[in-house]
Amino acid sequence: MSTSSITNRSRELLADVSPAWFALALALVVATVAGFAHQPGLFVTQAVGGLVYGAILVLITLGLSLILGLMGVVNFAHGALFMLGAYLSYSVVVAWGLPFWTALLVAPILVGVVGVLIEVTVLRRLYGSEPIVGLLATFGLTMMLDEAIRYHWGTTPLGYAKPEVLRQSVDLGITQVASFRLFMVAVATLVVAAVYVLISRTDFGLTVRAGVQDGEMTEFVGVNLPVRFTAMFFLGSAIAALAGVLQAAEYGVNSQMGQTFLILAFVVVVVGGVGSLFGSVVAGILIGEANYLAPVILAGLAEYTGIAALNISGIRGLVPYLVMLFILLVRPRGLFGEEGLLE
Amino acid sequence: MTDANPTSTDRDAQTDTERGAHSETTSSGVFSRLPDWVGRYRIPIGLVLFVLLLRPVVALPFLLGFESVATTILIIVLFVAAFNLLFGYTGLLSFGHAMFFGFGMYGAAIAMSGHGPAPELGFLVGAVVGVALAAFVGYTLGRLTVGKGEIYFAFLTLAAAEAVYFIANRDPFGITGGSNGISGGAQPGWIESFRGELTVTLIPWPDALVDVFGWLDDWYLLVGLVFLLAMGALWQVVRSPFGRSLIAIRENENLARAMGIDTARYKVWAFTISGAFSALAGALMAINNHGASQEWLSVFTSGDTVLMAVLGGVHYFFGAVAGVFVWEFTADYLTDFAVLDLGFIAVDISRELSHWQFLLGAVFVVIVLVSPNDGIWGYVRAYAARGWARIEEVLR
Numbered sequence: 046m047s048t049s050s051i052t053n054r055s056r057e058l059l060a061d062v063s064p065a066w067f068a069l070a071l072a073l074v075v076a077t078v079a080g081f082a083h084q085p086g087l088f089v090t091q092a093v094g095g096l097v098y099g100a101i102l103v104l105i106t107l108g109l110s111l112i113l114g115l116m117g118v119v120n121f122a123h124g125a126l127f128m129l130g131a132y133l134s135y136s137v138v139v140a141w142g143l144p145f146w147t148a149l150l151v152a153p154i155l156v157g158v159v160g161v162l163i164e165v166t167v168l169r170r171l172y173g174s175e176p177i178v179g180l181l182a183t184f185g186l187t188m189m190l191d192e193a194i195r196y197h198w199g200t201t202p203l204g205y206a207k208p209e210v211l212r213q214s215v216d217l218g219i220t221q222v223a224s225f226r227l228f229m230v231a232v233a234t235l236v237v238a239a240v241y242v243l244i245s246r247t248d249f250g251l252t253v254r255a256g257v258q259d260g261e262m263t264e265f266v267g268v269n270l271p272v273r274f275t276a277m278f279f280l281g282s283a284i285a286a287l288a289g290v291l292q293a294a295e296y297g298v299n300s301q302m303g304q305t306f307l308i309l310a311f312v313v314v315v316v317g318g319v320g321s322l323f324g325s326v327v328a329g330i331l332i333g334e335a336n337y338l339a340p341v342i343l344a345g346l347a348e349y350t351g352i353a354a355l356n357i358s359g360i361r362g363l364v365p366y367l368v369m370l371f372i373l374l375v376r377p378r379g380l381f382g383e384e385g386l387l388e
Numbered sequence: 389m390t391d392a393n394p395t396s397t398d399r400d401a402q403t404d405t406e407r408g409a410h411s412e413t414t415s416s417g418v419f420s421r422l423p424d425w426v427g428r429y430r431i432p433i434g435l436v437l438f439v440l441l442l443r444p445v446v447a448l449p450f451l452l453g454f455e456s457v458a459t460t461i462l463i464i465v466l467f468v469a470a471f472n473l474l475f476g477y478t479g480l481l482s483f484g485h486a487m488f489f490g491f492g493m494y495g496a497a498i499a500m501s502g503h504g505p506a507p508e509l510g511f512l513v514g515a516v517v518g519v520a521l522a523a524f525v526g527y528t529l530g531r532l533t534v535g536k537g538e539i540y541f542a543f544l545t546l547a548a549a550e551a552v553y554f555i556a557n558r559d560p561f562g563i564t565g566g567s568n569g570i571s572g573g574a575q576p577g578w579i580e581s582f583r584g585e586l587t588v589t590l591i592p593w594p595d596a597l598v599d600v601f602g603w604l605d606d607w608y609l610l611v612g613l614v615f616l617l618a619m620g621a622l623w624q625v626v627r628s629p630f631g632r633s634l635i636a637i638r639e640n641e642n643l644a645r646a647m648g649i650d651t652a653r654y655k656v657w658a659f660t661i662s663g664a665f666s667a668l669a670g671a672l673m674a675i676n677n678h679g680a681s682q683e684w685l686s687v688f689t690s691g692d693t694v695l696m697a698v699l700g701g702v703h704y705f706f707g708a709v710a711g712v713f714v715w716e717f718t719a720d721y722l723t724d725f726a727v728l729d730l731g732f733i734a735v736d737i738s739r740e741l742s743h744w745q746f747l748l749g750a751v752f753v754v755i756v757l758v759s760p761n762d763g764i765w766g767y768v769r770a771y772a773a774r775g776w777a778r779i780e781e782v783l784r
Contacts (some may be wrong), residue, residue, distance in 0.1 A: 119539055176539050177481050182756040188749035196743045308550050311543040366551035
């Protein structure tokens with residue numbers, strides 16, 4: 046493909062964009078620049094914070110999306126599995142006195158086993174039934190997991206020290222960034238890449254996708270589908286637990302984190318589009334960044350326009366829902382959603 | 389929704405025939421001596437009996453031993469029944485019903501206490517505003533979300549409720565009281581509170597009649613009256629052509645649409661009505677709990693509502709009654725229960741039992757796996773139907 050055809054194509058794409066969209070994009074860019082110009086240091090710190098937050102969201106949503114897109118089950122217990130991973134890492138580091146690196150390995154495996162137990166005992170009976178039944182069943186499981194966690198670890202927030210190597214901060218010129226946050230982003234990137242390769246480039250991924258398309262035919266060809274679905278469930282749970290370990294090391298654990306992040310993961314799924322892994326990744330980063338940058342941008346706008354009312358305090362937590370509302374109004378199936386899935 | 393799984397449709401059809409057979413047995417055999425209207429109005433009769441019997445039963449010393457929980461149970465039954473109009477009858481699972489409850493609760497509490505910029509307005513104004521707001525939000529949110537499939541609907545209601553919770557937590561303009569909620573002065577003038585017991589002073593009895601009619605000044609009775617009116621209204625909705633259409637949508641949406649039902653419109657209105665009745669329950673709770681608290685707005689309230697409805701049996705009008713009763717009863721009974729005395733050994737299991745939600749979660753999972761639509765009430769009905777059939781055989 047020659048360069049001229051690419052420019053032609055992008056010109057065509059630009060011509061498709063309506064003036065309203067163009068104005069909106071321009072306004073967003075101007076607002077972002079204003080936010081950056083107002084407090085550059087804070088802006089970059091917040092941008093990194095948003096990236097880290099987005100990375101955690103992506104990891105949680107990835108497992109949720111995998112299980113939803115491939116098996117058609119909405120796993121409400123996913124938030125609880127994330128929380129279980131976080132609490133287990135606390136136990137590994139504090140109670141058992143092992144290094145953090147073992148927690149990074151042990152917690153996902155243990156939670157993966159719990160996920161397999163859930164799949165074998167409960168969800169396996171529900172494949173092919175209405176998705177709402179799976180949602181209800183996993184909701185009951187969430188309640189049991191939450192209560193079990195409260196029974197074992199109590200309700201007080203806990204935390205532990207990060208490993209020595211990752212405690213320094215990296216100098217970015219205008220601001221300092223904790224190296225652990227960069228580590229979190231790196232782990233998330235690795236996991237996303239690995240999952241992508243697994244699903245789209247291996248025989249295993251191929252057979253799983255085939256099983257989702259037509260389970261009966263795939264089994265005729267000699268593929269052991271139940272084992273593959275159980276493995277996918279293990280993978281989804283383990284990724285959630287990995288996100289939990291990272292979250293616990295950086296921000297500590299509390300008994301509400303599962304529910305909070307589960308709701309945000311649902312928002313990410315809706316924004317990215319149900320059934321699209323790529324959509325989950327983009328939407329996760331988008332929501333993470335929007336969450337952290339909105340206050341800075343609003344502060345910048347308030348400064349330059351002189352309208353103090355623009356600087357709404359506490360807008361941060363509301364941003365994901367506003368993004369979701371906007372997406373729903375302009376593109377109901379989500380950014381990259383397939384039409385008709387679960388509709 | 390149902391067309392994905394033929395077996396579930398079969399099972400629904402089967403329960404319907406069972407139900408039909410059961411109502412036939414009520415109108416023949418042992419019950420043939422009862423007049424016709426008993427069968428036709430068995431739900432209102434059951435509701436009146438429930439209101440009359442609930443308080444004496446829970447106050448029995450070997451059960452809970454205190455009465456105040458009875459009022460709470462009535463209010464939550466109303467809330468769950470309103471939720472069930474949407475879930476059990478229309479087939480839409482809302483994971484954010486706490487926000488509607490919260491609209492009623494906060495509306496009433498803000499108006500009564502004169503919180504924030506609002507001057508004291510009185511309970512009725514607040515309750516009406518709360519209910520209207522709930523209906524409006526239900527309608528708008530319904531228009532936005534109803535066409536998107538049930539999983540989407542569950543996500544979106546959950547997210548909307550979380551946003552409402554967040555806004556209340558932020559305390560905009562100082563009206564919602566943030567995480568403290570609203571507690572001071574949230575009591576209408578016609579309620580007197582004495583050591584936590586509420587008395588209604590609406591009717592100025594002459595001194596001579598106080599001894600005769602004084603027992604009518606009972607908060608429980610007022611709640612019971614509102615409960616009966618609201619539940620009666622919900623029952624009318626359910627058995628009206630509108631309600632029958634909702635059931636048609638639940639059973640087979642494509643068929644319902646083919647028959648000429650505007651499914652989206654019916655769903656939106658079911659959501660609206662459900663939201664309004666939930667807000668009514670919330671407004672009652674504002675008086676009962678002396679104000680509004682944030683935990684009632686939280687996701688856990690929404691989740692508990694779903695659990696109670698499914699536990700009771702979503703396809704039955706009395707499912708809400710059964711679910712809430714079992715839930716609240718377990719909560720209070722097991723929390724009080726401290727020592728397991730086996731005669732030869734006594735074990736203190738109060739710590740384990742304070743986590744009773746684990747147990748109910750397990751029961752819930754089993755119910756969903758075995759038969760998600762029937763719950764406890766469906767089980768009891770089937771059992772009772774079998775029992776009656778046996779008795780009739782013996783009598784014949």
